[in-house]
Every structure is written in structure tokens, then in C-alpha cells.
Amino acid sequence: MGNLVSSFANVLAADLQPGDAIGFTFFTGYMAMAAASIFFLVERGQVDGKWKTSLLISALITFIAAVHYYYMRDLYLETGQSPTEFRYIDWTLTVPLMCVEFYLLIKPYGGKVSTMWKLIGYSVLMLVTGYIGESLDKENTILWGVISTLGYLGIVYEATIGDVKKVALSSNNPEVANAVRLLRNFVIVGWAIYPIGYMCMEGNLLASTGWNLDLLYNIADAVNKIGFGLVVYSSAMSSTKAAAAAAIKA
Numbered sequence: 001m002g003n004l005v006s007s008f009a010n011v012l013a014a015d016l017q018p019g020d021a022i023g024f025t026f027f028t029g030y031m032a033m034a035a036a037s038i039f040f041l042v043e044r045g046q047v048d049g050k051w052k053t054s055l056l057i058s059a060l061i062t063f064i065a066a067v068h069y070y071y072m073r074d075l076y077l078e079t080g081q082s083p084t085e086f087r088y089i090d091w092t093l094t095v096p097l098m099c100v101e102f103y104l105l106i107k108p109y110g111g112k113v114s115t116m117w118k119l120i121g122y123s124v125l126m127l128v129t130g131y132i133g134e135s136l137d138k139e140n141t142i143l144w145g146v147i148s149t150l151g152y153l154g155i156v157y158e159a160t161i162g163d164v165k166k167v168a169l170s171s172n173n174p175e176v177a178n179a180v181r182l183l184r185n186f187v188i189v190g191w192a193i194y195p196i197g198y199m200c201m202e203g204n205l206l207a208s209t210g211w212n213l214d215l216l217y218n219i220a221d222a223v224n225k226i227g228f229g230l231v232v233y234s235s236a237m238s239s240t241k242a243a244a245a246a247a248i249k250a
């Protein structure tokens with residue numbers, strides 16, 4: 001019993017300290033992801049049927065992240081270590097779901113399932129090699145980072161020039177073309193924060209900056225996961241409103 005009480009006290013003692021910017025982003029990240037999930041789920045009731053799956057996927061992405069942030073936050077506060085394993089489990093689930101968001105946008109206009117699997121394949125390559133370089137084989141962290149970047153560039157290519165872009169353009173639906181373009185911008189700008197974070201690891205190219213990998217990853221996660229969801233949400237809302245206006249006219 002005494003042990004239990006003292007270990008409980010230890011957990012409480014592992015609290016957020018003033019000035020701990022990294023710890024702060026673990027807390028705000030957790031809460032922001034949880035709040036975004038509720039938002040997307042509730043707003044799902046407002047949009048046309050064909051958008052409901054997209055909003056559900058947005059909610060799943062932030063919900064899966066919220067649960068992982070719950071654990072990552074505790075692990076960080078108790079040990080001061082990077083929660084690398086939780087981080088990569090989270091990404092392995094959420095990044096493929098972000099690929100599904102692309103697919104759902106282009107599917108009504110002839111987007112192929114094989115395009116979705118191509119995107120998912122690139123993300124698996126990116127994340128598996130990133131994990132090896134961040135956790136299992138730190139000696140060769142730069143090499144693994146380079147291989148991982150090839151997977152990342154594959155996704156950038158598909159969304160900028162490849163199949164995703166082609167179908168979005170040929171859709172003749174400005175709403176869809178615009179949503180794909182905005183998501184692509186998140187991939188190019190927002191996702192680029194991750195390799196920068198990775199390069200801040202010991203032994204990597206930006207180690208001397210003293211920037212913190214977790215701080216960068218936490219900021220990037222909030223920007224990208226919630227941002228992706230908001231892009232989909234606003235497209236869904238404006239296309240729902242346009243359809244309603246057209247119905248009134250007719």
C-alpha cells in the first residue's frame with residue numbers, strides 16, 4: 001500500500017514544469033486532437049451523404065492521434081525521453097488514412113483503388129525506414145533518412161503531377177480540384193517539418209541547431225492532422241451548400 005501511494009505520488013510529481021515548451025505541446029496537442037475529433041464527428045451530420053466518410057476519416061485521424069498523445073505525454077513527462085514507438089505507431093495508422101482522404105476526393109471522378117495503395121505503399125516505405133533510422137539503427141540515421149525521403153517524394157509526386165492530380169484536374173469540379181491542391185500543399189509544406197525534426201537528432205545534419213525533434217513533430221502533427229480535416233470539412237460544407245442552392249433554384 002505504501003508503495004502504491006508513493007508510486008502514485010511519483011506519477012503526479014511528473015508534472016508539467018514551467019518553461020517546458022515540449023511538454024506544453026504534448027498537452028495542447030492532446031487536447032487539440034481530442035477537440036478536433038468531436039468537431040468533425042458532430043459536423044458530419046451537416047454535410048451531404050457522399051462527404052460523410054471523408055469527415056469520419058478526419059475524425060479518426062485526430063482521434064487516433066489524441067489517444068497516442070495521451071500516452072506520449074505521460075511517457076515524456078515521466079522519463080524526458082522521446083516517445084518514438086508510440087509516435088511511429090500513431091503515424092503508421094494516421095498517414096495511410098490521410099492517403100485515403102486523397103482517394104475519397106478523387107474516387108467519384110474515376111480515382112482508382114490502386115492509386116490509394118500506391119500512396120499507402122509510399123507512406124509505409126517512408127515510415128518503416130524512418131523508424132529504423134530513428135530507433136533501431138541510429139548509426140546509419142542519415143542513410144535511412146534519405147531512403148525514407150524517397151517515399152515522401154513519391155507521395156508529393158502523386159499529389160502534384162501523378163494520378164491524384166490528373167484525376168482532380170479532369171474532374172471538372174473546382175471544389176475537388178481545390179481540396180486536392182490544398183491537401184497537396186499540406187504535404188509539401190506541413191509534412192516537410194518532419195524530416196527537419198528528424199535531422200535534429202544526434203548524429204544527424206541539424207543536430208548542432210539544438211532544435212528539439214519532439215517539439216517540431218508535435219507542431220507538425222497539430223498543423224497537418226487538424227489542417228487536413230479542416231480542408232475536407234470546408235470543401236464538404238461549400239459543396240453541400242452549393243447543392244442545396246441548386247435544388248432551390250430547380
Ligand SMILES: *C/C=C(C)/C=C/C=C(C)/C=C/C1=C(C)CCCC1(C)C
Nearest residue numbers: 094130145148149152191194195198
Ligand atoms: C500525422 C502524421 C504525419 C502527417 C506524419 C508524417 C511524417 C513524415 C512526412 C515523415 C517523414 C520522414 C522523412 C521524410 C525522412 C526522415 C524520417 C521521417 C519519417 C521523419
